[in-house]
Amino acid sequence: MLCSMASHGQSTKLPGFQGADGSVVWMGKPRALEPLASQAVIVRADREEEIVGQGEAAEYCYVVVSGCVRTVRLMEDGRRQVGEFLLPGDMFGWEALEEHDFSAEAVTAATLRRYPRRGLELLADRDHELARRLRELSARKLRAGRERMLLLGRKSASERIASFLLEMAERTGAGDGSPIELPMSRTDIADYLGLTIETVCRGLTHLQRQGTISIERARIGIRDRRALGVAGCEALH
Amino acid sequence: MLCSMASHGQSTKLPGFQGADGSVVWMGKPRALEPLASQAVIVRADREEEIVGQGEAAEYCYVVVSGCVRTVRLMEDGRRQVGEFLLPGDMFGWEALEEHDFSAEAVTAATLRRYPRRGLELLADRDHELARRLRELSARKLRAGRERMLLLGRKSASERIASFLLEMAERTGAGDGSPIELPMSRTDIADYLGLTIETVCRGLTHLQRQGTISIERARIGIRDRRALGVAGCEALH
DNA sequence: CGTACTCTTGACTCTAATCAAAGTTGGTGG
DNA sequence: CCACCAACTTTGATTAGAGTCAAGAGTACG
Incomplete structure (x- = not known):
């Protein structure tokens, strides 16, 4: 199973990339969850390990800290569609309804920061800035989704x-x-x-x-x- | 071009369907924009008319009142992917970033309620309930998108x-x-x-x-x- | 009643899937 | 250290499903 360990909020180093100019690029995403840092738990997943299961109650959302994660939808007969590959800085699971409609699996050994979705919702009610970021994030995912439909369809x-x-x-x-x-x-x-x-x-x-x-x-x-x-x-x- | 006429907020009848039991089903969606009713403008589009253009600055979002609308992404060589068909009660355009990354065209003659996106954003900052509904709406669209990726890919x-x-x-x-x-x-x-x-x-x-x-x-x-x-x-x- | 659509059907082609087999690579244990 | 094994990747031959091209059948409309 998933190995998780409480982080006491002190490991606030956020994931980032070296930009072309050598500076660290934060991608704007994990930043949004900074105010929730105290509720975060660090989770590790081995290669090929499932992080969330399709149909599972959506209690948590995640930020990839290191490694690569894929989201997967499966058909009864085994046909598989990978929704997206998530790299450090990418978030997933916050856009679920009652339950996750996909599973997330570690492509490589991965580290993630896990947040309670409930806490996120409550915080978003108070923090307009966060709410806005979430909307922007949704907009980006939806845009990417449309691009992918064009790819898959045409x-x-x-x-x-x-x-x-x-x-x-x-x-x-x-x-x-x-x-x-x-x-x-x-x-x-x-x-x-x-x-x-x-x-x-x-x-x-x-x-x-x-x-x-x-x-x-x-x-x-x-x-x-x-x-x-x-x-x-x-x-x- | 698009024919639009100011509504003075009195035509507040919302779009709905006859449910299986004969009752009117509101689909939960247009409700979310009720507080913005005063800023709404009714827009009519003829069959095959463009409502928003791909790449256009995203000033407005829309609720379909009657008729059917499609969202379309076009490739340079003319290949076309229809993103979704929008029926009465469905919203679109609120999830844009700077500009719409798809065009919306009337499949049949259609009536829409048009809202300024800016007003929506401002209202969402004050109204948690609205913000929540928008998040839920995004979640639904994302879920539908994943289902469609499975369809198109597999x-x-x-x-x-x-x-x-x-x-x-x-x-x-x-x-x-x-x-x-x-x-x-x-x-x-x-x-x-x-x-x-x-x-x-x-x-x-x-x-x-x-x-x-x-x-x-x-x-x-x-x-x-x-x-x-x-x-x-x-x-x- | 004829014209212009859209829809349907048929014949043929071609892209990508399937089936099969031969490399590669990496890990394990002798 | 090297041999062997398992997993993954690459290549080849063949097939099947969907695309293309072409023509005919309905329908709507002036």
Whole structure:
């Protein structure tokens, strides 16, 4: 099971990333829960361990501190759809109703900060700033969701794969220089993109043969950012 | 363009449906905006008219009063993904960030109540109850989004079509007796399900030949609710 | 009554899934 | 340290499901 240990509020170091300029980027998200720090509990999960189960009463919400977490919806016959990959700084579970309608599983060994949802609700009633942040967060998730519907509904296999690499490059802050270190397996990628593992492999290989990326197991280097953008139908901006 | 007329707050009749027992069902949604009634403007849109454009500054949010509205995301090459169909009582646009990341178009001639988003934000700061309702609304949309990702990523064409019919039956309150009156074209359904119009037609025809549904243009009768549930991979509950 | 739609059906194609097998990699224990 | 095993990844051959192209059938409307 999940190994959790009370944090007495003193480990207030928030998760962050090295930005392109070397500064720490907080991503704006976990900040929102700072006022709840005293109610936080640190939770650790081993690789492949379930953190919350589909259909479970939604008592808690989480912030990923380290590692990678996936949200998963399962069908009776075993078909699986990965909803999102959560990286340090990402929150989940606060947007549940009575119960979680997905399960969350550790992709790699992960550390999370767990907050009581009830406390969050109560605090949001008093703290407009927090309430606003939650609304903004919802808006971002909804936007991401619409983007993903376009991907799942209308993009070809190779477009999905290119889009995925661009998304991960963006989120992990990998530039043309440093490669992306993918924490998840090909199976996870396939279930995220609505494809099979073989199609994901072939797509990656194809991009490699084109010279667009380099592959070294879980380490993907972007050699031609522009070509990848075109392959992923990136909107020009 | 959009034809709008100021409502002076006296037309406070809210949109509703006839429930199965004949009572009016408010769906809980437009209620949330009651305190903003004085800032509301009634907007009418003809069939196929754009209500908000993709990329447009998000000044307003809307409640559908009558008719049907679709949200659409478009790719440069014309591929289209319908995000959702909005029926009377449904809200949209409040969950935008700076700008709307989708366009909203009238499927049929429609009437909407338009509210300034700014006013909504300000009111939500003061009114916890409203803020809570907005959070709940977000949670519902996110949940629906995850369900749709499963549909788009993992369900077969016929499963998608069956799921769609069940969804519309549920939302319009059509039982085994009364048929569903679909307001949208086959093209819209295809773009909602990530399929082509031909595949949607064939899928419907197939269900008809099985005796599961009856088709009469836009009027679909459900003859075997159970079979439709199985075809749509309905989770047992 | 004819025109312009939308919807339906048919024939064929092609993308991605399936089935199968051969690399890789990493871990364990001799 | 090396051999073996299990899991994951990659590649290949074949199949099936949905897309594309094309044409016909209904309907609505002027």
